[in-house]
Amino acid sequence: MKTLAQFVQQKRDKLGLSPRGLAMTCNLELELIEDIESGKELFLPVTIRQSLAKGLRCNPEEIKKFEKDFSNNSVSLEIIESLKELILNGAGGLKCPKCGAPLVTRIARMYDLEDNLVLHPKAHCTKCTFQIHS
Numbered sequence: 822m823k824t825l826a827q828f829v830q831q832k833r834d835k836l837g838l839s840p841r842g843l844a845m846t847c848n849l850e851l852e853l854i855e856d857i858e859s860g861k862e863l864f865l866p867v868t869i870r871q872s873l874a875k876g877l878r879c880n881p882e883e884i885k886k887f888e889k890d891f892s893n894n895s896v897s898l899e900i901i902e903s904l905k906e907l908i909l910n911g912a913g914g915l916k917c918p919k920c921g922a923p924l925v926t927r928i929a930r931m932y933d934l935e936d937n938l939v940l941h942p943k944a945h946c947t948k949c950t951f952q953i954h955s
Contacts, residue, residue: 823887824860824887825857825860825862825863825865825884825887825888825889826857826858826859826860827887828883828884828887829843829854829857829858829873829877829884830858832877832878832879833858833877836877836878838876840854840855840858841854843876843877846875846876847872847873847875847876847877848872849869849872849873849876850929850930850931853869853929857873861945862954863888863889863952863954864888864889864952864954865884865885865888866941866954867881868931869931870884870885870888895919896918896919896951900918901918901953904918904924904942904944904953905942905953906942908926908927908928908942908943908944908953909928909940909942913926915944917946917947917948917949917951918951919946919949919951920946920948920949920951922946922947922948922949923946923947924944924945924946924947924951925944925945925946925947926942926943926944927942927943927944928940928941928942928943929941929942929943
């Protein structure tokens, strides 16, 4: 089974685009394209999926079938929201609420349709499948 990273790389290569070229075509951050292609991003918000699909000249549903949406149903929404706040406030050394391993965190900077900056806290566990993908 092909991964999201492999799918995006192959489609981009067929179009003769570099990661930077794809980012410019999709009007997305180069860092986001690199994160998708390196396998760090496994689930995409609808707006990102649509922009990426337009740049890759494919249907958003083609991309969606390669995404992985790990359910965090064993972690309460309150804990996830608390972690998001901590990430946005720059807290370091956060631990996974499922297994206690270190969380890798970052803040994705995106723009809405009216060009307003929107900050999205993101995290994934270094050991288990827990992730926050606003």
